[in-house]
Amino acid sequence: MDVTAEPVNELDLERKEILKRYRRLLREAKPMLKDNDAKLIKKAFNTSLEAHQSMRRRSGEPYIYHPLAVAQIAVEEIGLGTTSIVAALLHDVVEDTDMTIADIDRLFGPKVARIIDGLTKISGKFEYGTSQQAENFRKMLLTLSDDVRVILIKLADRLHNMRTLDSMPRDKQLKIASETIYIYAPLAHRLGLYAIKSELEDLYLKYAEPEAYKDIARKLRETKTSRDRFIARFIEPIESDLKDMGYEFVVKGRPKSIYSIYNKLSKQKKPFEEIFDLFAIRIIVNVPHDSEKSACWQAYSIVTDHYKPNPDRLKDWISTPRANGYESLHTTVMSKAGQWVEVQIRTSRMDDIAEKGYAAHWKYKGNETQTGRGIETWISQVREMLESASNEKTAAIEFLDDFRSNLYSEEVFVFTPKGDLKVLQRGATALDFAFDIHTQIGARCMAAKVNSTLVPLSHVLNNGDQVEIITSNKQKPNEDWLRFVVTSKAKTKIKDLIKEENKQHITDGREAVAKKLKTLRVEMTNEVVNQLRAYFGSKTTNDFFYRVGKGHIDVQELKRFKADKDAKENRQNKLNTDTLQDGKQFEKELKKIHGERADADMLLIGEDMDRIDYTLAKCCNPISGDDVFGFVTVNEGIKIHRTTCPNAVELMSNHGNRIIKAKWTSQRDLAFLAGLRITGTDRVGLVNDVTKIISNELHINIRSITIDSKDGIFEGSLKLYVHNTGHLDELMKKLEKVIGVVKVARFD
Numbered sequence: 001m002d003v004t005a006e007p008v009n010e011l012d013l014e015r016k017e018i019l020k021r022y023r024r025l026l027r028e029a030k031p032m033l034k035d036n037d038a039k040l041i042k043k044a045f046n047t048s049l050e051a052h053q054s055m056r057r058r059s060g061e062p063y064i065y066h067p068l069a070v071a072q073i074a075v076e077e078i079g080l081g082t083t084s085i086v087a088a089l090l091h092d093v094v095e096d097t098d099m100t101i102a103d104i105d106r107l108f109g110p111k112v113a114r115i116i117d118g119l120t121k122i123s124g125k126f127e128y129g130t131s132q133q134a135e136n137f138r139k140m141l142l143t144l145s146d147d148v149r150v151i152l153i154k155l156a157d158r159l160h161n162m163r164t165l166d167s168m169p170r171d172k173q174l175k176i177a178s179e180t181i182y183i184y185a186p187l188a189h190r191l192g193l194y195a196i197k198s199e200l201e202d203l204y205l206k207y208a209e210p211e212a213y214k215d216i217a218r219k220l221r222e223t224k225t226s227r228d229r230f231i232a233r234f235i236e237p238i239e240s241d242l243k244d245m246g247y248e249f250v251v252k253g254r255p256k257s258i259y260s261i262y263n264k265l266s267k268q269k270k271p272f273e274e275i276f277d278l279f280a281i282r283i284i285v286n287v288p289h290d291s292e293k294s295a296c297w298q299a300y301s302i303v304t305d306h307y308k309p310n311p312d313r314l315k316d317w318i319s320t321p322r323a324n325g326y327e328s329l330h331t332t333v334m335s336k337a338g339q340w341v342e343v344q345i346r347t348s349r350m351d352d353i354a355e356k357g358y359a360a361h362w363k364y365k366g367n368e369t370q371t372g373r374g375i376e377t378w379i380s381q382v383r384e385m386l387e388s389a390s391n392e393k394t395a396a397i398e399f400l401d402d403f404r405s406n407l408y409s410e411e412v413f414v415f416t417p418k419g420d421l422k423v424l425q426r427g428a429t430a431l432d433f434a435f436d437i438h439t440q441i442g443a444r445c446m447a448a449k450v451n452s453t454l455v456p457l458s459h460v461l462n463n464g465d466q467v468e469i470i471t472s473n474k475q476k477p478n479e480d481w482l483r484f485v486v487t488s489k490a491k492t493k494i495k496d497l498i499k500e501e502n503k504q505h506i507t508d509g510r511e512a513v514a515k516k517l518k519t520l521r522v523e524m525t526n527e528v529v530n531q532l533r534a535y536f537g538s539k540t541t542n543d544f545f546y547r548v549g550k551g552h553i554d555v556q557e558l559k560r561f562k563a564d565k566d567a568k569e570n571r572q573n574k575l576n577t578d579t580l581q582d583g584k585q586f587e588k589e590l591k592k593i594h595g596e597r598a599d600a601d602m603l604l605i606g607e608d609m610d611r612i613d614y615t616l617a618k619c620c621n622p623i624s625g626d627d628v629f630g631f632v633t634v635n636e637g638i639k640i641h642r643t644t645c646p647n648a649v650e651l652m653s654n655h656g657n658r659i660i661k662a663k664w665t666s667q668r669d670l671a672f673l674a675g676l677r678i679t680g681t682d683r684v685g686l687v688n689d690v691t692k693i694i695s696n697e698l699h700i701n702i703r704s705i706t707i708d709s710k711d712g713i714f715e716g717s718l719k720l721y722v723h724n725t726g727h728l729d730e731l732m733k734k735l736e737k738v739i740g741v742v743k744v745a746r747f748d
Helices: 010-032 037-051 065-078 082-089 101-108 110-119 132-142 149-163 170-190 194-208 210-222 224-244 258-268 289-306 348-356 358-367 370-388 395-405 430-437 439-443 488-519 526-535 541-549 555-569 583-594 648-654 686-697 725-736
Strands: 249-255 279-285 329-334 340-347 411-415 421-425 445-450 453-455 467-471 603-605 614-616 628-632 638-642 659-664 672-681 701-710 713-722 741-747
Touching: 010 037, 010 065, 010 082, 037 082, 037 101, 065 082, 065 149, 065 194, 082 110, 082 149, 101 110, 110 149, 149 170, 149 194, 170 194, 170 648, 170 659, 194 210, 194 258, 194 348, 210 224, 210 258, 224 249, 224 279, 224 289, 279 289, 279 348, 289 329, 289 340, 289 348, 340 348, 421 430, 430 439, 430 445, 430 467, 430 488, 439 445, 439 488, 488 526, 488 541, 488 555, 526 541, 526 555, 583 659, 603 638, 628 648, 638 648, 638 659, 672 725, 686 701, 686 713, 686 725, 713 725, 725 741
Parallel strands: 279 340, 603 659, 614 638
Antiparallel strands: 249 279, 329 340, 411 421, 445 453, 445 467, 628 638, 628 659, 672 713, 672 741, 701 713
8 A cells, every 4th residue: 555644734833833932931931930820921822822823024934933032032041030921922912913002901911011012112103303213212211110121021022133133134134233232232231131232232243244243253263272272271270279279160261242352353453363352261159148259359369379460450340349230350360371361250149140130130139239239229310310301202312312321331439428339420520429419419519529629510530539519509500511411310400400491592592583484485384494403403493493592593594594495496307305204205206216126116326316316425425336325314315324334323223214225326437535544664655656556557536645654653544536445445455565554444
């Protein structure tokens, strides 16, 4: 009898895979489950499975893989519990299906509903000059003081999206990666999630600068054997002494993240081979809580018995942990091979908190750790900032900027006259300190005494300073203060205090503008007001009216605005970009212009010159051949930016809806301005050799050239006109061959 195997059903395989992933999640969560937790997780899983049953990810996989992966990260990599697992499984159902927050509340209770609400994006129309992304970030951050799990689940969600970014088109990859480096990686850092922060940064680099990422990853692989050999030799005497002292310990050497190596290469302008601190040695001792401090210093003593420490590089975050709860001893020592090595010393508990951050400190709450207190203090500061943040829509971007400035900052430890310790952001001034004590003390602050010496309000504080504030009832806050305060609390309070006074200036400015526009026969619509805001470079419309009211902008200058506006409207045959504030809307218009072709939704730089109003951005000077994108501005048509532009991350994060795809087409007759920086050893005739290659061999026009020579080192900056990136690369290769030239690099 002929027996044939039944065909394997694709859907059956998927069902098996879904169950396999669900069981893996339950296995990981099992140690922390209580009472009805397993039933609740099962209910959330089934609800999510049903809600997403007809949906697939961009990669073609069933959508349920994503919520399962987010829940897995929440448990395994962050250490969250049942409520978070349930919320992670359901995090997309309200946004993507017919389920409502009320349904979630009914089925899973108010806690889960509140978390899901914080994770659900704001929908609806946004006014001119606002940013949907900034609004969504703000909505999510508003829940931070209420329930930090919203942020932690969002970080798990973002980490999974970044891990699976391969299936996305290039423009989406850049937008998502930019948002990640702009807000999510700093948030992970602030909440002490170092492993997640490092992976997010590495993944950002993988998509934003793929060549640089691959290059560093390859070099790390190639140097692994010699690095491992060096680490083994370095830690051998340390391990021997720790064993003799009877400690239970782990010593490991691990390479720095690809992103941090990339930053070192960029900052130090050195090749990979010359960067020595590519790894850190970590010593983790397992000791009871009450002997942690002495054990860490004992380990430090062992390290410095064998290797000479750099006295300027000792950081003691055990006596005074960082605000995000990070505890560790860091030192840099000189190895026998003559290179500096960073050594981190901590206990198992400290290591757990360093990797898992905020979530891990609950595990040790019985010990009343400084970790918990540090993060709780930060969250209460955030709560204060959120409560006093303006509710105007236009303030969202400003709010986000203030919030971000608080994320990556290091701390400075100072004391009150009575000896109480205050932890402030590094760079904080005497005025920041005054506002940290109380709003009224800040508002009336005249000067300060630091270590008994009289100093101005702008005096920057150092570790260990003792600060006394001098106040006066006649003192009033002014806008100048905003220039030198760095803490969000001080900035927010100063803005609130001067807002009342500013209201009158705004009213006066609005009336003056309305009067002038009437005489110019221009109707004062929202669109016109927003065009004026952009034209005069103001962040918000109120800021524009304020500057008019204060006399910083003369209303007579509105004539110039009117003339420029009329000139723009007279370009009959161009697409009116002022009415198209959305990238998707703009891409539809491009398709109408281009007709049926594969790249119909792209701005074709060169071909579209006569029909679309676009210019090359001055901040990054793109040239033909660069990887670029278009940005729909409010009042200046389309701006073309390089994807590596210093402003790209912010534009894609805050205004992703205005980004459009763009590529170069025929540019044969055009010349683009590019900057080159040349460094080398000086010699007679070097400049002549360089200019000969540029002008005679390649017939390139030079716009400007500056040469500086000091102590035998030569540095030159050139601005020249090239046809495309190939033309520029050819020039750079030829210049690198000139005797004495060490490095040729492009600059914006």
